[in-house]
Amino acid sequence: MPILDNETQVSVLVEGLDHAEGIAWGMDGYAYAGGEAGQLYRIDVDRGELTQFADTGGFVLGLALDAVGNIYACDIGNKCVQKITPGGMVSVYSAGPPGEPFKTPNYPTFDAAGNLYVADSGDWKADNGRIIKIAPGGEATVWDRGLSQFPNGLCMGPDGEYLYAVMSLGPPRIARVKVEADGGAGTTETVVILPNTVPDGAAFDTDGNLYVSTYRPDRIYRLSPSGDLDTLAEDPEGTLMASPTNIAFCGRNRDVLLSTNLGRWHITRYEAGATGMPLEYPVLD
Numbered sequence: 001m002p003i004l005d006n007e008t009q010v011s012v013l014v015e016g017l018d019h020a021e022g023i024a025w026g027m028d029g030y031a032y033a034g035g036e037a038g039q040l041y042r043i044d045v046d047r048g049e050l051t052q053f054a055d056t057g058g059f060v061l062g063l064a065l066d067a068v069g070n071i072y073a074c075d076i077g078n079k080c081v082q083k084i085t086p087g088g089m090v091s092v093y094s095a096g097p098p099g100e101p102f103k104t105p106n107y108p109t110f111d112a113a114g115n116l117y118v119a120d121s122g123d124w125k126a127d128n129g130r131i132i133k134i135a136p137g138g139e140a141t142v143w144d145r146g147l148s149q150f151p152n153g154l155c156m157g158p159d160g161e162y163l164y165a166v167m168s169l170g171p172p173r174i175a176r177v178k179v180e181a182d183g184g185a186g187t188t189e190t191v192v193i194l195p196n197t198v199p200d201g202a203a204f205d206t207d208g209n210l211y212v213s214t215y216r217p218d219r220i221y222r223l224s225p226s227g228d229l230d231t232l233a234e235d236p237e238g239t240l241m242a243s244p245t246n247i248a249f250c251g252r253n254r255d256v257l258l259s260t261n262l263g264r265w266h267i268t269r270y271e272a273g274a275t276g277m278p279l280e281y282p283v284l285d
Contacts, residue, residue, distance in 0.1 A: 008233050010240055013258060013269040014043055014050045020260040022073065022107070023267065024063040025250040027281050028086070033260055033267065034060025034073055040084055043267065045251050045258075054088035062107030062153065062246055064116065067281045072116055074105040081105055081118060081134065096120070096132060097140045103128065107201075107246070109154040109163075114282035115183070117143065117163055119151040125169060131177070131185070136284050144177055144185040153201040153246060158208055158277060164191070166199045166212065174202065174212060174223070192223055201246035201259070205274040213244040213259055220244060220259065220270070233270055241268055249276020 018035035025031055031043040040054035058077025065071055069086040072093055079102045083093040094116075096102035104121040111117065114136040122129035129151045133143035149170030157164055162176040173193045178186030194212065201213040208225040211232065218241040219234040235241035243263035250258050254276035259268045 008273070009271040010233050010235075011269050012240065013045065013267040014048045015266040016050050017041055017260070017265050017267065019262050019265065020267070021061045021245040021262050022063040023246050023248045023250075023258055023260045024065055024071075025248050025254065025276075025279070026065045026069055026071075027067060028069050029252060031248070031250045031258060031267075032063055032065065032071055034063060036060075038075070038077060040071065040073070040088070045256060054084045054090060056082050056084070056090050058082075061105070062119075064108040064110050064279075065281060066110070066114075066285075067283045068285065070284070072108050074108055074118065076104055076106070079103070079105065081108060081116070094118075094132075094134045094138045094140045097142055100142060102132070105132075106151070107153045107166075109156060110280040110282055111156055111163075111179070112160055112280050112282075113183075114280075114284055117154055119154050119165065121150045121152060121168070122148065124150060127170070131163070131165065133183075136282070144188070146185075146188050147175055147177070152199065153213075155202050155204060156280070158204055164202060164210070166202050168198050168200065168215075171195060172197050172199050174199070174210065192227070192229060194221065201244070203247050203249055203257070204277040205249065205272075206277050207274065209274065211247055211257065211272070213247045215243050215245055215262065218242060218244060220247065220257075222272075232272060238263060244268065249274075254278070 038056035058075035131144040153166035242261040244259040257270040
């Protein structure tokens with residue numbers, strides 16, 4: 001059984017997904033997840049119901065949504081960021097910068113201006129990852145090459161001043177890059193080191209706590225604004241939590257923390273007693 005803090009309750013929200021990695025909340029009141037064979041799932045969090053509504057034919061990792069419900073999905077099978085409409089139409093939003101196509105598009109996140117930052121993880125232990133920035137409309141450039149050691153999950157900081165990156169290697173850690181006034185990448189600094197883990201996903205709450213999910217071991221950390229690190233939940237058996245990858249605050253009040261489980265077929269629900277920081281849902285069309 002999971003080892004929890006004194007307040008967190010953990011349960012299975014919904015079953016029947018195909019080894020999902022990405023999860024995100026939409027403005028339409030549904031959560032969304034992807035599967036390893038290209039499936040896109042719509043999830044009713046209140047009812048615990050699951051519907052597949054699209055298929056990219058690839059392998060869907062991280063997700064982000066815009067104001068009208070289009071999904072921007074990292075698809076490592078097709079090595080691109082796919083755009084999926086609410087009706088299930090699939091098209092390529094970006095294949096990467098000209099002459100430097102995506103290697104391993106892993107996770108996307110929007111800023112307030114509608115720029116989509118994508119962690120292109122590269123090859124495992126090859127130190128060839130980078131952060132790609134896709135302007136509204138799909139023009140892609142390499143934004144940062146310094147975070148090369150398998151960048152994974154991304155999230156904007158509470159004030160939009162920093163982009164936070166989950167680094168799975170070299171050492172496993174959370175780093176952040178200052179977003180300069182001109183939109184360029186500034187200085188990079190380490191926020192916290194997480195030894196003997198493979199961190200994957202990240203999300204902020206409205207109090208400035210940063211939650212980090214780890215593919216190995218089966219654990220979710222909580223990092224306070226003052227730098228105190230504790231464990232929100234952990235499952236030594238790897239059943240209720242099974243290689244948790246991406247996490248997202250969902251529900252109409254953003255008060256339900258969900259994780260995907262790449263090692264199994266369900267979404268896990270955590271009653272963390274927190275409200276997720278509002279995300280950006282840009283108007284792009």
